[in-house]
Amino acid sequence: MKSKPEVIIVGAGPAGMATALQLKRYGIDAVLFEKDRPGGLLINARLVENVMGFPKGISGPDLVKLFCGQLKRFDINAVNETVMKIDYDEISETFSVSTNGGSHYPAGVVVVASGTRANEWDQLNSILPEIKKYIFHEVVALLDEKGKKIIIIGAGDAAFDYALNLSAENEVLILNRGTEIKALLLLQDRVKKNPAIDYMDLATVESIDPGKKRSLAVGVRQNGKNTIQGADFIICALGREPDKRFYTLALNKLEEQLILRGSLHLVGDVSNGSYRQVSIATGNGIQAAMKIYHQWGSGQ
Ligand SMILES: Cc1cc2nc3c(=O)[nH]c(=O)nc-3n(C[C@H](O)[C@H](O)[C@H](O)COP(=O)(O)OP(=O)(O)OC[C@H]3O[C@@H](n4cnc5c(N)ncnc54)[C@H](O)[C@@H]3O)c2cc1C
Incomplete structure (x- = not known):
């Protein structure tokens, strides 16, 4: 097996949180960036009735609290920085992730869990x-x-x-x-x-x-x-579109290829079209973490 690469996750909504948690269970410490607060769009939900395990439903903010508690138990902390740019160098097969903190992080694997952004009102x-x-x-x-x-x-x-x-x-x-x-x-x-x-x-x-x-x-x-x-x-509330504003043009062109190679993973609402639901997002995150582990192994 290849040695384990640095893994960066963009976004600590349900998808990014689930990815980080499952990776941690495999002994892989990923860097999880969140520009705002962990929990993502879910914080807006009044009553979530379709996440199994809550027979009476649960409010979005309460579910976010539970998710955060679960990350805390595994000692996972999101880094409060906005990812501004992700580029890819084909020679070194490495991503370069730049944040608003002025830092540049190399990564072998990137998980994009950045969700959606609201369509602005044209007026x-x-x-x-x-x-x-x-x-x-x-x-x-x-x-x-x-x-x-x-x-x-x-x-x-x-x-x-x-x-x-x-x-x-x-x-x-x-x-x-x-x-x-x-x-x-x-x-x-x-x-x-x-x-x-x-x-x-x-x-x-x-x-x-x-x-x-x-x-x-x-x-x-x-x-x-x-x-x-x-x-x-x-x-x-005029709809939402996938938020990948941090992609460079080069990364945009390489996206499909990098996904096939297993270096780039898109999880949750950013890639789910109209299937934007918490359990799908967390399921995507867990699946991406499993793929990363199976591809790259547990050796540091
Ligand atoms: C009003 C409302 C009610 C809903 N009700 C339900 C429901 O009942 N049941 C259900 O299953 N789903 C519901 N949803 C949908 C659910 O909230 C989403 O499917 C879920 O939050 C998607 O998770 P995600 O992690 O893919 O994306 P998001 O939750 O959007 O999280 C993405 C995260 O990435 C961060 N991010 C984005 N760009 C960057 C960047 N450049 N750098 C760093 N961080 C970044 C964002 O700040 C955000 O925290 C509801 C949504 C809304 C709006």
Whole structure:
């Protein structure tokens, strides 16, 4: 067997955490980079009902706490740095991973577990900074808000989950620019029954100005009619795309080849298309760790 290479994992969401944990169980210490806080997107989930072992479901933040405890038990700590660039040198067959800390780390194997990033609302560029500060793409920053009115733009699982989450303490209005709702029927049903959530379809935001009673006065057009909706915050839940902004062009070209060679692994939401679920992400991570161990062995 070849000697064990340095392994770098980009992202400490469920996929990266599971990879690090399984590698550690094989005696392989990987360097796990996280730009924000461990747990990833899961911190936004109101109620996770499809991770086995929690018959009553569990909130995203509580599940993240359990994941972090599991890493702690194995003495795994994420390095709080953003991976800015990953390059690959074909002669030495080595990756070079650069972080915002100004460090460059060599690695024989890289596991990309960087998840997805929110699609930005196309109108965001034209919005003034003093208004922009009330606009978010995830719910996590608003979880402590009470008595506010929050507009959510979007009609997928995340939009409906955010609405249900915030409705416990706030009023919510969901704006769907079309008529199709992509959220799970179960979530749609819960939203329908929730008196704190209003829903408008064929509704587009035409203007956002500073408000009087609330921070924002949002001009909404529906069926040819304009109304002004007061709001304290807006969340844009307009889908997400894989986040591989740190790839160099060279790495982008080599990606497929390196995956085939077993030097590069993509795990979790970054590579799962529409199959973005915690258990799939953790399963991917465990599988990647097993492949790394079987390919590279346990010898240092
Ligand atoms: C509202 C909502 C509800 C959900 N509910 C459920 C549910 O009920 N059941 C379920 O199974 N799934 C649910 N999900 C989906 C679940 O959260 C994701 O499938 C899961 O978090 C994916 O894990 P991941 O590790 O692949 O990616 P992520 O969780 O996105 O983690 C990626 C991590 O990488 C980090 N990162 C990215 N780029 C860099 C970089 N350059 N340098 C360093 N770190 C980086 C990010 O900060 C992040 O922590 C929900 C998601 C949302 C938004």
